[in-house]
Amino acid sequence: MDRYEPLKIEEKWQKIWEETEAFKVSEEKGKPKMMLAEMFPYPSGAGLHVGHVRNFTIVDVLTRFYQQQRLNVMRPFGYDTFGLPAENYAIKTGTAPQEVTKTNIDNFRKQAKKLGFAIDWSREINTSSPEYYKWTQWCFLQLYKKGLAYQKESYQWWCPEDKTVLANEQVENGKCWRCGHEVEKKKMKQWFFKITEYADELLDEIDSLEWPDKIKTMQKNWIGRSTGAEIDFKTEDNTKITVFTTRPDTIMGATFLVLAPEYPGLDFIVADDCKDAVMDYKAKALKKSEVERQENKEKTGVFTGSYAINPATKEKIPIWVADYVLAGYGTGAIMAVPAMDERDHEFAEKFDLPIVETELVDRDLYGTPKTTYKMRDWLISRQRYWGCPIPIAYDKEGNPHPIPEDQLPVMIPEVKDYQPDDSGRSALAKAKDWLKVTIDGEEMTRETDTLDGYACSSWYLWRYASPHDKDAAWDKEAISYWEPVDYYVGADHAVAHLLYIRFWCKFFADQGYLPFREPIKRLLYNGYINAPDGKKMSKSKGNVIDPLDVINDGYGADTLRTYEMFIGPYDLDAAWDPRSVGGVYRFLNRCYNLVSARDVFSRPSCDDGSKKSEVSPVTTGRDERVEERSSLALRHRTIKKVTEDIYKYNFNTAVAALMEYVNELYKSGASKEDLVVLAKLLKPFAPHLGSEMLERLNSDDEWPVWDEKYLVSDTVTVVVQINGKLRAKLEMDASDLEDEEKVMEKVLADKKVQKYTENGIKKQIFVKKAKLVNLVV
RNA sequence: GCCCGAAUGGCGGAAUUGGUAUACGCGAGCGACUUAAAAUCGCUUCCCGACAGGGGUAUGGGUUCAAGUCCCAUUUCGGGCACCA
Numbered sequence: 001m002d003r004y005e006p007l008k009i010e011e012k013w014q015k016i017w018e019e020t021e022a023f024k025v026s027e028e029k030g031k032p033k034m035m036l037a038e039m040f041p042y043p044s045g046a047g048l049h050v051g052h053v054r055n056f057t058i059v060d061v062l063t064r065f066y067q068q069q070r071l072n073v074m075r076p077f078g079y080d081t082f083g084l085p086a087e088n089y090a091i092k093t094g095t096a097p098q099e100v101t102k103t104n105i106d107n108f109r110k111q112a113k114k115l116g117f118a119i120d121w122s123r124e125i126n127t128s129s130p131e132y133y134k135w136t137q138w139c140f141l142q143l144y145k146k147g148l149a150y151q152k153e154s155y156q157w158w159c160p161e162d163k164t165v166l167a168n169e170q171v172e173n174g175k176c177w178r179c180g181h182e183v184e185k186k187k188m189k190q191w192f193f194k195i196t197e198y199a200d201e202l203l204d205e206i207d208s209l210e211w212p213d214k215i216k217t218m219q220k221n222w223i224g225r226s227t228g229a230e231i232d233f234k235t236e237d238n239t240k241i242t243v244f245t246t247r248p249d250t251i252m253g254a255t256f257l258v259l260a261p262e263y264p265g266l267d268f269i270v271a272d273d274c275k276d277a278v279m280d281y282k283a284k285a286l287k288k289s290e291v292e293r294q295e296n297k298e299k300t301g302v303f304t305g306s307y308a309i310n311p312a313t314k315e316k317i318p319i320w321v322a323d324y325v326l327a328g329y330g331t332g333a334i335m336a337v338p339a340m341d342e343r344d345h346e347f348a349e350k351f352d353l354p355i356v357e358t359e360l361v362d363r364d365l366y367g368t369p370k371t372t373y374k375m376r377d378w379l380i381s382r383q384r385y386w387g388c389p390i391p392i393a394y395d396k397e398g399n400p401h402p403i404p405e406d407q408l409p410v411m412i413p414e415v416k417d418y419q420p421d422d423s424g425r426s427a428l429a430k431a432k433d434w435l436k437v438t439i440d441g442e443e444m445t446r447e448t449d450t451l452d453g454y455a456c457s458s459w460y461l462w463r464y465a466s467p468h469d470k471d472a473a474w475d476k477e478a479i480s481y482w483e484p485v486d487y488y489v490g491a492d493h494a495v496a497h498l499l500y501i502r503f504w505c506k507f508f509a510d511q512g513y514l515p516f517r518e519p520i521k522r523l524l525y526n527g528y529i530n531a532p533d534g535k536k537m538s539k540s541k542g543n544v545i546d547p548l549d550v551i552n553d554g555y556g557a558d559t560l561r562t563y564e565m566f567i568g569p570y571d572l573d574a575a576w577d578p579r580s581v582g583g584v585y586r587f588l589n590r591c592y593n594l595v596s597a598r599d600v601f602s603r604p605s606c607d608d609g610s611k612k613s614e615v616s617p618v619t620t621g622r623d624e625r626v627e628e629r630s631s632l633a634l635r636h637r638t639i640k641k642v643t644e645d646i647y648k649y650n651f652n653t654a655v656a657a658l659m660e661y662v663n664e665l666y667k668s669g670a671s672k673e674d675l676v677v678l679a680k681l682l683k684p685f686a687p688h689l690g691s692e693m694l695e696r697l698n699s700d701d702e703w704p705v706w707d708e709k710y711l712v713s714d715t716v717t718v719v720v721q722i723n724g725k726l727r728a729k730l731e732m733d734a735s736d737l738e739d740e741e742k743v744m745e746k747v748l749a750d751k752k753v754q755k756y757t758e759n760g761i762k763k764q765i766f767v768k769k770a771k772l773v774n775l776v777v
Numbered sequence: 778g779c780c781c782g783a784a785u786g787g788c789g790g791a792a793u794u795g796g797u798a799u800a801c802g803c804g805a806g807c808g809a810c811u812u813a814a815a816a817u818c819g820c821u822u823c824c825c826g827a828c829a830g831g832g833g834u835a836u837g838g839g840u841u842c843a844a845g846u847c848c849c850a851u852u853u854c855g856g857g858c859a860c861c862a
Binding site: 002108213218220221222224226228243244245246247250297299315323324325326328329334335341342344346372373376494543567568569572573574575579580582583584587589593652653655656657658660676687717718721723725726762763764769770771772774775 | 778780781782784788789790791793795796797800801802803804817818841842843844855856857858859860861862
């Protein structure tokens, strides 16, 4: 009997998979397909962490599960490589981001291979490679052509630390999502994608997706549709102010108007004697950081000195400016109804404005119906070096022109100094020669902004279908075979990425480039793995578990993978427990021993494929027949349990069922067929060991199928409750269950039951499905 | 403040969706093997009780023959949103 040596076995199988390109797939017409992917990682210098392992292993378990069911399964891999960490490293060390990225990718690939993932390595992609970002730029141009990529001057979130603008989605509690610095508002001309054009469809189709409710709700809230009306108010000198309200029926109670500090026509409205005060307030409001605004919710505002006429009451009502009205939502102006709205009420109290009870009127009487959204257009320009250059150039008048498609990619120029500055232009501006470009004989200057990294990840799932395509971003035929993606697994980007990719999908479907309108059928949102103390792992706390250490300590990748599936429900956060890792290792060790020492554990095989055991009652004697039946039942019960658990993503209980199975086999002995089934069911979790066991058992890996007929046994245990309390368990023939009278007869004959039913039975309930009798006495 | 979600042994967590609470693993204890330790194997392990029995799924109430599961209230913890008119 030899010892389980995981590192040896794993090296052997990884070599075999590498050399045979075991997971390379291509389109096979008529064969059912399955495509699975994780949210591709940003390859950091620190290498894979245990969170990646959980994420990737979920994908891998499903991948192998479907492979073993002989579907045509694609499980690609890629790297999301643009972004600040590589650039900040470049600023610090002078090393080109291209170089750092290559080193990190090489490391990630090596580590992923050590984990035994069933990846089609021929489909590896990298968003910062020119072959890839050429097509990101092409995507941009398609959006530009249709007017969905446009420039606008407006107030934007600016991170003074990273010296770039940020999208709404990248501002968390008033702070930059990357560096945590407080963001400011800055008026700049920036590029946007018009995601709002698809707001309704993005909202309405959410419910058709097999996604976690949590994510669906977050997206719905983010889009934030509300229906109401726009109502025109006129000032005394006839300037129109349009307000948005969800309650047009409360107009009788509107006793003043409030404008956002950034309201575009503010200058025309303010009365001369109030100008100084209003401009002063506006300047202060803009300087206020988002954090300050949130911390101090005390209402502030100033009177403009002007009045408007309430079209319903014909009353003259004052116009105020206050920063509780947001410029980017609705029209940037509201009618205040202090009797109905809490915020208006607070404002009216503070500034002593009239509060009148309102009578409701017909909703459509004074306004026109209007729908608005919380979601804003997606700000995509970044003043940073390490991103995909926006394929635009400006003529002498400053008008933008698209770079012709045959001139793509617009390569990232080499510079010596990566440092961004406050000029509002990225370090690309330092590449003087690169800046010049000739389009249609006219000299122009290139755009120096780069694209938000989320643009690069908004189409990568489609690139997997034809990753080396030189003529198109994706091959239409390949993509209509493979996609939409069947399973997408991640632990982040609930709104941003997962909303953007849906938006692009709808856009490219409208342009005829995609044959589907939703890119991801099923989404699995896995939980984090925390340190043993329950806290987030972080370098500074020194509580990081390195998955490579776990492997190299001798446990191996199979133990690591199986442990992370066993750790708890996949969608909940879990704390790392080094001792439980040992428990999983012991389990795999027992699996190995069953095969390597078969003579010790063997039991005569009763092959369920043979007609003998299926039909004819076994003639060799009662005991042996019972034995056969129970081991068949065990085996088929386990197949069923593991299969159904994987379909339900209950990976933890699937592993538990395998442990139970092994425990039973240790007690009762195992036939060859028992072990073959064990190895097949184990393989998705522990692919190296599973493969090794199957090789030794001389078996293929095709996923086993259970037969219900082995799950019904001759005898059943009937539970007897008296007044809902468990009092007895009775063995009966299974056929007895069909006859309630017979069951009751046996129940009432039981001595223990009789003890409780001396004074008669008021009511009896028999539940066949639960094999249960409840007697009310 | 608003909207979700959760609460089960010493710990991570199971429970066919209303039907035998605590599967599986960890930890702990006992035993076997061993000169010994490790490894391995076996047994025990919710609480009270010698037994009979009783109690028990955050707390209080309710529905039901039957509640961890459904309903109402409360507490605690997690997540999301946060002046969106």
